Amino acid sequence: MDELELVRPMPSHKNSAEEFKREFFSCGEKIINGSALLDQMEYDKWLENVERNSSPETARKDWVVADTFFAVRKADDRIIGMVDIRHNLDNEFLSKYGGHIGYAVRPSERRKGYATQILKMALQHAKSIGLSRVMLGCYSDNLASIKTIEKCGGVLAETKPYVDGKPMNVYWIANI
Numbered sequence: 644m645d646e647l648e649l650v651r652p653m654p655s656h657k658n659s660a661e662e663f664k665r666e667f668f669s670c671g672e673k674i675i676n677g678s679a680l681l682d683q684m685e686y687d688k689w690l691e692n693v694e695r696n697s698s699p700e701t702a703r704k705d706w707v708v709a710d711t712f713f714a715v716r717k718a719d720d721r722i723i724g725m726v727d728i729r730h731n732l733d734n735e736f737l738s739k740y741g742g743h744i745g746y747a748v749r750p751s752e753r754r755k756g757y758a759t760q761i762l763k764m765a766l767q768h769a770k771s772i773g774l775s776r777v778m779l780g781c782y783s784d785n786l787a788s789i790k791t792i793e794k795c796g797g798v799l800a801e802t803k804p805y806v807d808g809k810p811m812n813v814y815w816i817a818n819i
């Protein structure tokens with residue numbers, strides 16, 4: 644496994660971000676967790692939205708301030724994954740289900756330890772913005788995510804139905 648870095652999305656990422664997105668779709672994955680809706684939006688509009696949501700002055704009223712990053716492999720600048728770190732849970736969906744951090748690794752780069760590396764870096768960022776406890780949610784059958792969260796210190800708080808009725812787990816990580 645190579646070293647990654649969290650990079651703020653820029654206009655220059657347009658082609659590689661679109662290629663990243665296409666890989667999920669071609670594997671039948673319509674949702675990209677932690678992408679702040681890159682899966683539903685055209686890149687330029689999405690970038691504008693991500694930039695707006697990163698500041699308390701301009702964040703959308705129906706969401707919270709959030710920092711969205713590409714996890715880029717240093718060796719070749721390839722986008723390996725994405726992660727979204729929300730500054731608070733002052734939103735009904737996030738406080739019940741979504742939590743502070745969402746993330747995904749592109750299908751061709753899974754099972755190499757990258758999610759664990761991404762979550763560790765996200766926790767450092769969360770700490771730098773003052774989050775000493777972090778909530779994460781995932782489906783109860785998402786073994787890969789459960790293992791990733793547990794490896795980073797996650798403690799299961801509850802299991803309950805997600806909005807679609809499927810069971811989900813809620814974890815908290817003490818981030819001190």
Ligand SMILES: CC(C)(COP(=O)(O)OP(=O)(O)OC[C@H]1O[C@@H](n2cnc3c(N)ncnc32)[C@H](O)[C@@H]1OP(=O)(O)O)[C@@H](O)C(=O)NCCC(=O)NCCS
Nearest residue numbers: 676745746747748753754755756757758759786787788790
């Ligand atoms: C969940 C996800 C991020 C894991 O990414 P990854 O880079 O493959 O994870 P890692 O390589 O760091 O593996 C973490 C652990 O999960 C295990 N794991 C990974 N994929 C697995 C699978 N399909 N089944 C069982 N265990 C799996 C790994 O073996 C590792 O555990 P170990 O260290 O004990 O061996 C990736 O599968 C993904 O993007 N899924 C779709 C989006 C998603 O579910 N996001 C999380 C919810 S917010």
